[in-house]
Amino acid sequence: MLSDLFQNIYFIVFFSLVFSLLVSLRIYPVIIYLAHKKKLMDEPVHRSGHVEKTPTLGGVGMFITFSLAIIIMGIFIDLDRVDLVKLLSVLGGTIILLFLGIKDDLIELSPNKKFSGQIFSSALVVLGTDVRIESFYGIFGVGDLHYAVSVIFTMLVFIFIINAFNLIDGINGLAASIAIIVNTSFGVYFAMNGEYLHVLVSFSLIGVLIGFLRYNLSRVRKMFMGDSGSMFLGFLLAYQAIGFLSVNQLPQTEFSVSNAPIMVLAILAYPILDALRVCILRMAKGHSPFKADRNHIHHKLLDSGFSHVRATLIIALCNIFIIQMAFVLSDLYLTVQLYIISVVLPLVCLFPFLLVQRNGKIHIEVPKF
Template identity: 80%
Template structure:
């Protein structure tokens, strides 16, 4: 009887959110208590968006909750052997990144060691489960990709998205809110196509993030996800993005998206644009692209008088708007869509640079040249 209940994909999606949310609400307070007790706190520095010492290592709570959810619900859903192998590879990848993140949160870790761990975790999934980007859908005249190039390119995308989400985790609620938008977008698609494993990943992570937001936005019991959370989160979102492209290419897929690569760019719009932008600025200034600064879009919003919550809402709304534009463009040729989105995306996501809040009122000001 209970197995029949969990065979309903929409019940599974709903229960995944509720279960993860309820478990996370019990896990995060324990993490906060331990962080305070053992003084595992994040000290504010000049470029920080906070002024008080704050409990970090929220990623440990995210990992525990997410792992419990997909293992338990995976059993109740009776995943087939192929999906179980994929589930194990996901857990293997996030365990590696969790370890790296915890070490970086507590002791600092060199970018080189982070990259090695990210490449290894990505290769584990790509090589062992064959979840990879297999085609460019005809963009620039390129169709199916050679296996070796497909593997290398897929690993590169994993590493890029992992670092993109690590970089946007700069103000309260931002990384979590953007991740909820991404998970919802991919999760709905997977539910429509009855992809049980991916539905578990998407909606369980939504519940984990909703629970985390409760404490990340709290004033009295604030919690940061830290690198232990942002690396783990970026890995899972990259996994969903590439799985979305793979599922969309399958012949048995009931509901397909004609402009799948463009939709991935739109869904991941903010982290992609903000990361590329700050990399260009840092390299142009003769610095390492991984050197820390306050050149992110969310930092500009804070400097223009917006609170963390308002800054997060502005970025989230812009990201959703980009996704809607991708839907509107879906009937055009893919290359044309790419050109349009390449122009529209920066305009929309850079719009926050024109917003200024003074005396409680939001105004649009054109910067002086």
């Protein structure tokens, strides 16, 4: 009876989300207590969105909760050998990035050392499980990719998404909220197609993130996810995005998406755009693309008078709009969709630059040049 229950995809969705949420609400207070006791705090600097020392090891709580959830659920679900190998590879990759992130949170690693860890963790999953981007779906006339090209391109996608999420973790609630949107989008698709492992990853992570928001948005017992959390998130979301593309190409997939690459770009719209935007601006000024600054879209919203919560809400709504737009465009040729998204995405995500908050009211103002 119990084994039958754990074969029900909707029960897995519910149980993995609730279990990870409840465990996270017990784990995070312990992390906050230990961070205060050991003085493992984030010091505010000129580009920070906070003014007080804050515990910064939320990623440790995320990893512990997520690992417990997927290991326990994996036992009950009775995953096949292929999925177990994938699960162990994913956990191995997250462990590498977790320790890398913790060290960066405490002593600040060089970009080269972080990239080395990201390459190794990405290679572990791509080469160990053969989860990779195998086709461009005919965009620009490119179809199936050569194995070596596929592996290299997939690893680059992993590294880009990991760093994109690291870059958007600049205000309270933003990275976690965007990650919830991403996981919900992929999770619903995986549930419709009975992909147990991906469903488990998506909804366990949603529970972890909801629990994290409880403390990230708190005024009293606040905590940050730190680099350990943002890299952990970016890695798992990259895995889910690539899994989405892989599952969509399987002949047995019941509910496939005709514009899968465009949908991935839409779901990850804000992290992709903000990462590209700040890197281009930094290089245009002759700076390293890894040189931190306050030139992110979320920083501009804070400077316009918005609170962290309102800025997060505005950006999240823009991201959801782009996802809906990808559905509307799904019947067009993929290359045409890409052109349209490439034009509309910057316009929608740069819309926050026109918003100004004064006296509690939101105004739209055209910048003066």
